Amino acid sequence: MNLADLNKVALAMVTPGKGILAADESSGTIKKRFDAIKVESTEENRRDYREMLFRSTEAMSKYVSGVILYDETIWQNAKDGTPLIKLIEQSGAIPGIKVDEGTQALPQCPGELVTVGLDKLAERLKKYYERGARFAKWRAVIDIGSGIPSMTAISVNAHALARYAALCQAAQIVPIVEPEVLMDGDHDIDRCYDVTQRVLNKTFQELRIQRVELEGMVLKPNMAISGKKCGKQASVDEVAEKTVRLLKACVPAAVPGIAFLSGGQSDEEATAHLNAMNRIGGLPSSLPWRLTFSYGRALQAAPQKAWSGKAENIAAGQRAFTHRARMNALASKGEWETGLEKKVA
Numbered sequence: 001m002n003l004a005d006l007n008k009v010a011l012a013m014v015t016p017g018k019g020i021l022a023a024d025e026s027s028g029t030i031k032k033r034f035d036a037i038k039v040e041s042t043e044e045n046r047r048d049y050r051e052m053l054f055r056s057t058e059a060m061s062k063y064v065s066g067v068i069l070y071d072e073t074i075w076q077n078a079k080d081g082t083p084l085i086k087l088i089e090q091s092g093a094i095p096g097i098k099v100d101e102g103t104q105a106l107p108q109c110p111g112e113l114v115t116v117g118l119d120k121l122a123e124r125l126k127k128y129y130e131r132g133a134r135f136a137k138w139r140a141v142i143d144i145g146s147g148i149p150s151m152t153a154i155s156v157n158a159h160a161l162a163r164y165a166a167l168c169q170a171a172q173i174v175p176i177v178e179p180e181v182l183m184d185g186d187h188d189i190d191r192c193y194d195v196t197q198r199v200l201n202k203t204f205q206e207l208r209i210q211r212v213e214l215e216g217m218v219l220k221p222n223m224a225i226s227g228k229k230c231g232k233q234a235s236v237d238e239v240a241e242k243t244v245r246l247l248k249a250c251v252p253a254a255v256p257g258i259a260f261l262s263g264g265q266s267d268e269e270a271t272a273h274l275n276a277m278n279r280i281g282g283l284p285s286s287l288p289w290r291l292t293f294s295y296g297r298a299l300q301a302a303p304q305k306a307w308s309g310k311a312e313n314i315a316a317g318q319r320a321f322t323h324r325a326r327m328n329a330l331a332s333k334g335e336w337e338t339g340l341e342k343k344v345a
């Protein structure tokens with residue numbers, strides 16, 4: 001492993017003013033997204049949609065540091081035969097790949113899940129590296145509910161995240177470590193804070209045990225946030241203040257950057273939260289790691305709606321994507337304001 005090179009890639013992924021486009025929806029997830037815009041989830045439609053995003057020149061070259069791809073996409077060609085991964089490289093963004101293989105029920109732990117995909121992972125990483133991937137992603141899912149999460153679920157998921165991260169670094173690929181505490185449910189922000197703290201602490205303990213080099217990884221956490229069905233929703237400032245406090249308590253300064261997931265927040269909420277956190281950090285930031293986005297839904301909901309599966313809407317889809325990418329890019333520097341939302345480029 002060449003740690004200096006891993007660190008260089010990790011830092012490039014969290015460049016101030018840029019963030020990560022999470023376009024790695026698995027087949028089930030992209031079908032859900034397409035159902036919402038009444039588009040059939042065929043291989044061709046998925047290709048056309050993602051090609052539209054990757055050909056958004058301004059967004060890709062100015063605001064996107066890296067793109068997380070799904071296995072199907074990394075091997076797919078654009079309509080004119082150019083590999084989609086080449087479009088990403090040509091824009092200057094770094095291609096990455098989701099390598100987990102989804103979740104399975106965790107025995108003895110009703111309602112809890114463990115992420116799978118470690119079998120043959122070393123071989124798969126080698127092929128992805130040859131294809132051009134320079135970072136990878138693995139998502140663990142932790143649900144909050146009555147009596148959960150169990151220590152078992154936190155522990156097995158943290159162990160798997162660290163196994164994955166160690167294998168990535170051995171393959172000269174930067175691991176994005178994503179332990180997602182879901183925001184579904186009626187819990188309040190403080191419960192989210194407590195659970196996320198347990199999850200992050202366990203994850204970093206496992207990363208250390210398995211000798212993962214923290215300088216060569218990126219963390220992709222949830223924010224400390226109220227559950228979607230909680231009667232009392234925390235304000236933007238409270239989310240920002242508690243998330244920064246939580247991260248300071250749990251994330252070693254050796255980690256180059258933190259790129260948040262959006263987790264079902266609205267587009268503007270996800271931007272406002274990131275912006276407020278970077279404002280707390282100040283300019284230049286007093287925080288030890290860079291804070292940016294690795295959003296799926298909060299970057300893509302608008303372009304998906306604008307596109308709606310129609311070739312004549314491609315320019316509108318690209319405009320919507322560029323706007324969201326620009327708003328989040330500004331938030332990654334604490335320079336976003338609500339008023340900017342109205343000025344769609």
Ligand SMILES: O=P(O)(O)OC[C@H]1O[C@](O)(COP(=O)(O)O)[C@@H](O)[C@@H]1O
Pocket residue numbers: 022023024025026027028029030068102139178261262263264294295296297298
């Ligand atoms: O299809 P999956 O594997 O469930 O992944 C869902 C999505 O969750 C993410 O990790 C985060 O996405 P969101 O920002 O929409 O929460 C994406 O990278 C991924 O596409």
